[in-house]
Amino acid sequence: MNQRRRLTGVVISNKMEKSVVVEISRTYRHRLYKKVVHIRKRLMAHDELGCQPGDSVQIVESQPISKMKKWVVEAILRRDEATGDAITEKEAGA
16 A cells, blocks of 8 residues: 555535545644644545545545645545435436
């Protein structure tokens, strides 16, 4: 396995072609003040797998693909069942 950074996050948007916005959430306790700190970071990633909003994905850093995209979706860890059910209900009603 290579030494590239890998992060896990949730897909927020897939309105672009072959691009998704992934939100990375991190929670830690401040060393001095002992307060719980929540950090959210949104990254754009190249998507060849067809992710849907709500999917939990693993992204890996890569060479810059465009001005904003420097990450690639490596794997879909968990599909969001709510979006899958909504699609099948639409198809059933049509």
